[in-house]
Amino acid sequence: MISESLLPWYDKHARDLPWRLSPRQRCANPERQFTDPYHVWLSEIMLQQTTVVTVKSYYLKFLDLWPTVHELAAEELDKVLSAWAGLGYYARARNLHRCAKMISEDFGGVFPNNEEDLLVLPGVGPYTAAAISAIAFDEPSTVVDGNVERVIARFYALKDPLPGVKGQMKACAAKQTPAQRSGDYAQAMMDLGATICTPRSPACVICPIQENCKGRKGGIAADLPKKAPKKIKPTRRTYAYVFKDNKGRVLLRRRPDKGLLGGMTEVPTSGWLEGQDPLLDPTLEVLAEWDSFQGIVKHTFTHFHFEIVVRSAEFSQDVSRLAKELGASWHSEDDFGALALPTVMKKILRHAKLST
């Protein structure tokens, strides 16, 4: 069993993370052995496809702004999106807010304590449901994230590629899940994957489960797990129009609730075309004397590269009518911090000599 050697290692080497009770805290408070479900849920949503280092400051900021799920539920969505800006995968923030309302208004502020009921919550999938039930309630759920997949693939020397081998990995992981200290075990597996059983050059010589690891015995640990080849990313191009008024304000608008950067704040742009030069937006072009070529902002999303030609112009009249026509509103630089500006939009504004 992995847990026999892994848990003693975890007791010594567990990482100190904001959403994790330290051994001292657990010793001082025998009543509270597990992290508050609200804290576990919040951290797990943030940690989806996102590194621990990146999440830490956001997690602490959110708890500071909204100490309980009720306060988060009562907040405006745009305020939550603003606080989430920069973390990426903004559907997570929208689902987080929906879920908070559900917990606060329908569940009396009490999180479900088992995998099946947690799975119903928006933004909570198989991994997160298992993680919350294990970490917050010590349920013997099988928690499988990217770390665990790597550890299991190596421990059992599973050579078939992801994602096809996911089912087999889950079955292997389930066999190892202990009935006791399930939450600690889940976190120990993830710590192991993050610090020792790393993607490149794993530190097998100091690994607590090296004894029974088939990947290490076969000398193939570093080559696992195998993954299916990835598709190449196309490039999309657009013009971004930075409208400035004579007070140094800029026209910004809210993106549609669904899809890419849903609900976030944006600079008006022309169509996002693939594989060709961007097209000027005729309705925006005639509204001002635009600066000549100002250079290109480059940004890469999950599934495409993005190249933005930035244009800017200053307005002296009809600014309110213009805002109405574009469905946009004027914002001064001082307010940028309170807006839900995704990173690509901050790049564009900075390129136009505005400080975000």
Added chain:
DNA sequence: AAATCGGGGCC
């Protein structure tokens, strides 16, 4: 099953 959905740090 495949596509969509961010951003940063590392090599």
Added chain:
DNA sequence: GGCCCAGATTT
């Protein structure tokens, strides 16, 4: 430049 990250949701 590609890879990885405490994945979920939609098509």
